[in-house]
Structures are given as C-alpha cells and as structure tokens.
Amino acid sequence: xxxxxxxxxxxxxxxxxxxxxxxxxxLVAAVLFSILSRNLFHLPSHxxxxxxPSLVLWMALLGASLALKQRRHIRLELVLRYCxxxxxxxxxxxxxxxxxxxxxxxxxxxxxxxxxxxxMFGGWGWLAxxxxxxxxxxxxxxxxxxxxxxxxxxxxxxxxxxxxxx
Numbered sequence: 001x002x003x004x005x006x007x008x009x010x011x012x013x014x015x016x017x018x019x020x021x022x023x024x025x026x027l028v029a030a031v032l033f034s035i036l037s038r039n040l041f042h043l044p045s046h047x048x049x050x051x052x053p054s055l056v057l058w059m060a061l062l063g064a065s066l067a068l069k070q071r072r073h074i075r076l077e078l079v080l081r082y083c084x085x086x087x088x089x090x091x092x093x094x095x096x097x098x099x100x101x102x103x104x105x106x107x108x109x110x111x112x113x114x115x116x117x118x119x120m121f122g123g124w125g126w127l128a129x130x131x132x133x134x135x136x137x138x139x140x141x142x143x144x145x146x147x148x149x150x151x152x153x154x155x156x157x158x159x160x161x162x163x164x165x166x
Contacts, residue, residue, distance in 0.1 A: 005144045013069055016062045027055040032069060038076075054127040061134040068141050096142045103139035110135050 032050045080088050110131035117125030 002147060005147055009069060009141065009144050012140070013066060016066055016137070018057050020062050020066075023055045023058045027052060027059075030055070051127070054130075058127075058130045061130050065134055068138055078085045093143065093146060096146050100139045100142035100146075103135045103142060107132055107135035107139060 023077075029053060030048045034045050037043045037045050082092060083091070110128075113131060114125070114128045117128040119125070
C-alpha cells in the first residue's frame with residue numbers, strides 16, 4: 001500500500017511539473033502575443049491579458065504543492081529544535097493531520113466556489129479548478145506522508161527524522 005501511495009505521489013508530481021512548464025510557456029506566449037498585437041496591429045487583447053494572472057496562480061499553487069512534497073515549504077521549527085525527538089515526531093504528526101483536515105475542508109468549499117465561477121463566467125470560470133486541485137493534492141500529500149513513513153512528514157524536521165535535505 002505504501003509503495004502505491006509513493007508511486008501515486010510521484011506521478012502527481014510529474015503531472016504538476018508538466019502543467020507548470022506548460023503554464024509558463026503559455027504565459028510567455030500570451031503576453032508576447034498581447035504585446036505584439038497591441039503595438040504592431042493596434043488590436044488590444046484584453047482576454048489574453050486578463051488570463052495572465054490565472055496562469056500565475058496556477059503556477060504558484062502547483063509549485064506550493066510540489067514544495068510540500070519535497071519538504072521545502074515554510075515551517076516554523078524554532079521551538080521544535082529544543083524539543084526531544086519524540087515531541088518533534090508527534091508534533092509533526094499532529095500538524096500533518098491538522099493540515100490534511102484543513103485542506104480537505106477547503107477542498108469541499110472550493111468545489112462550490114468553482115461551480116459559482118462557472119455559473120457567473122461560463123467557460124472562463126473553469127480556470128478556478130486549480131483550487132480544488134491544489135487543496136486535494138495537498139491534503140493527499142499530508143496524509144501520504146503519514147502513511148508512507150510515520151517519521152517523515154511534510155511538517156517535520158528533516159534533520160530530526162534522519163532524512164537528507166536536498
């Protein structure tokens with residue numbers, strides 16, 4: 001079971017990386033097209049210009065999900081440095097469970113948000129699908145870290161758990 005979860009997490013990371021690269025390429029192409037059409041042909045393209053922040057949001061949220069997988073996210077560990085290994089391990093588990101619960105709650109809420117966006121903006125509302133994707137993937141990563149290795153979790157101290165930092 002843990003091997004399956006690790007494989008699924010790795011596959012999710014590969015998909016996220018591909019989508020980030022595609023979003024970046026699309027962002028560069030869209031901004032370039034918008035600049036050229038406005039300056040050369042005097043045809044401003046507001047739709048393309050308005051889509052750029054959505055692409056940036058997609059890249060940021062998918063990047064944050066990857067950071068959680070690689071344990072390169074922001075964490076507050078000043079107090080935990082002075083705690084025992086057992087306290088660090090259990091606090092990491094509690095934080096992971098709390099993180100998974102919060103992300104699951106936000107996942108449910110974000111699905112309603114996407115429905116509202118689609119109802120209000122039509123096809124452009126589908127750009128908000130990144131929110132359920134992000135909350136779902138981060139909830140999965142918090143839970144997967146607990147299942148794969150109880151001593152290694154996204155909120156834990158990698159030095160304390162014996163993991164090598166990359």
